[in-house]
Amino acid sequence: MKARVNQRFPDVMTVLTDHLTTNPDDDVCMIVNEDNVVKLIYVQTWHMKEVFNKFPEVLLVHGTYSINNSGMPLYSFLAEDGHGQWQIVGMMLLAGEDSNQIKCMIDIFSESNPAMSCTHTVITDKDFTEIAAIEAVLLHAKLQQCTFHCIKAEQKKLVHCLSQLMTKCI
Numbered sequence: 001m002k003a004r005v006n007q008r009f010p011d012v013m014t015v016l017t018d019h020l021t022t023n024p025d026d027d028v029c030m031i032v033n034e035d036n037v038v039k040l041i042y043v044q045t046w047h048m049k050e051v052f053n054k055f056p057e058v059l060l061v062h063g064t065y066s067i068n069n070s071g072m073p074l075y076s077f078l079a080e081d082g083h084g085q086w087q088i089v090g091m092m093l094l095a096g097e098d099s100n101q102i103k104c105m106i107d108i109f110s111e112s113n114p115a116m117s118c119t120h121t122v123i124t125d126k127d128f129t130e131i132a133a134i135e136a137v138l139l140h141a142k143l144q145q146c147t148f149h150c151i152k153a154e155q156k157k158l159v160h161c162l163s164q165l166m167t168k169c170i
Contacts, residue, residue, distance in 0.1 A: 012038060025049075027112045031104070038072075040101065042108050044090040049113065052089035055079045056115035059141075060086060060123045061106075063097065063130065073097055077109055089113075102133035110137070 016028050025046035031039045052059075060078040077090035090109050094101050110116045122141045124130055135143055 012041065016041070029108055029112075037095070038093075039095040040104065040108075041072075041093040042090070042105070042112075043092075044109075044112055048087075048089045051081060051087045052077075052079050052113055053115045055081050055087075056113070056118040058121045058123065059089075059116075059119050061130070061134065062125065075105060097129060099129050099133045099136075102130050103137050106134060106137040 013030065016030055020026065020028050023045065027042065027044040027049070029040070029042040033039050056079065058080055060080075061075065062078065063073050063075045072093040072095055075092045075094060076088050077092075078086040079089045081087050090112070092105050092108070094105060116138075117140065119138070119141050122134055122138060122143050124134060124143065131143060134141075
């Protein structure tokens with residue numbers, strides 16, 4: 001079965017082209033460098049666009065570590081719907097996480113979503129590169145750090161300080 005899939009879709013460009021053929025209302029963007037290496041892949045289905053258009057006020061930007069088989073960090077854009085549930089409204093794979101790539105990612109999402117002008121708050125984790133890039137691109141939105149990530153970072157600092165204190169006392 002895997003061999004049949006690999007024959008039909010030998011590369012990512014074929015997969016994305018096939019997806020757009022069968023889903024013409026979706027947004028798909030792929031950026032490659034001069035060596036034909038994928039730097040960024042953006043996917044937003046028509047349903048994701050529809051949800052974001054209805055609920056653009058708060059946007060959560062969440063990045064994962066490079067835990068997928070492509071070794072690329074996956075970024076998810078989420079919006080809170082009318083039931084208080086977070087819905088994925090866009091996804092992007094990046095070749096890296098430097099400031100220029102994060103800015104490019106935010107620019108692409110903004111250009112694909114005119115409702116972004118109605119976004120008042122962007123929630124992100126404690127990654128300072130991500131924070132700086134978002135602040136540089138989304139001048140109209142307030143940035144808020146995710147409470148979970150802030151508490152986790154403070155707990156880590158507290159444990160480190162306590163272990164140093166205990167070492168000095170012994």
